[in-house]
Amino acid sequence: MGRRELLSYWFCLTFLLYMLAASECGAQVFSGEVFAGTAWSLPTQLKIKQPGESDIAFKARYRTRPWKGSPYYAYRVGFQQWSLELIHHKLYLQNPPPEIEHFEVSHGYNMVMVSRDLSYIHNPSLFKLGLGIVIGHPEGSVRGKPIDPVNSLLGGGYHISGVCFQAVISPKLKITDHWFIRPETKLTAAWAQFPLLGGGSALVPNIAFHTLVGLGYQGEL
Structure with a gap:
């Protein structure tokens, strides 16, 4: 089983548990969205x-x-004012010192978050705040030695590595009664520490601005 499949299965299992919990609370409106886009990371302190x-x-x-x-x-599922989201963020180091031959977190710097819509009653899905965890997969070479893969509970070199937060502006543009397009801008802040092959760790915080465009479907249970 590949690394991407493992992460997808983990996300789907979490979604099913989330859906059951939402059903118990009487949730009626559900949605699913898929996004493409990019991000711009601010300079942050990397410590190895x-x-x-x-x-x-x-x-x-x-x-x-x-x-x-x-x-x-990114992809997201929602029930009423709550949503569960995975952002497949990516980091490629651009200014390595001589000790670092190569460093990236490109498979990726995954952020799994539960978010709440702050404007659900008056303007559905416009503003969101979210909290979650970072699931990361670092790759590269430091001082002539590879830093991956490291055995992990999730398999495939993926590690539950830290915590994350997001603030989102996300208008919904209706296509039909059920289908919509969603342009989205978000700010994410995360703290993550990854284990390295042979021991040691990489502390990789990240602050980034994201722009995305998604296609979504909304219906009722």
Whole structure:
């Protein structure tokens, strides 16, 4: 089973549990959305620790490269004012010091979040706030040694690595009674620490602005 499939199955299982909980609360309106887009990460402090070596710490700059390798994407399911979302964010280090040959979190810097619509009554789905976890897969080479893969509970080198937050502006543009297009802008902030092959860790916080466009369907249970 591939790494992407493992993550998708985990997300689907979480969605099913979430759907059951929402049904118990009498939820009536549901939706599903798929997004493409990109992100711009602010410079943040990257810190790498390895056994027997001095720490590497510097202000890291990243690119997203949304269409390289596994693409940048997001998908979301919702019930009433609540939604569950996966953002497949990607980080490619652009200013490595001499000790780092290559570093990326491109399979990716996944953020799984539960969000609440703050304007559900007056203007459905326009403003959202969300909290969740980071599931990451770092790759690269530091001091001539590969940093991945590391055995993990999720398999495939994926690790539950940290926490994340998002603030979203997300208008819904109606196509038909059920189908809609959604342009979306969001700010995400995350803290994540990944284990490295051979010991040590990489502390990789991230703050990013995202722009996405999605296709969605809304119906009633």
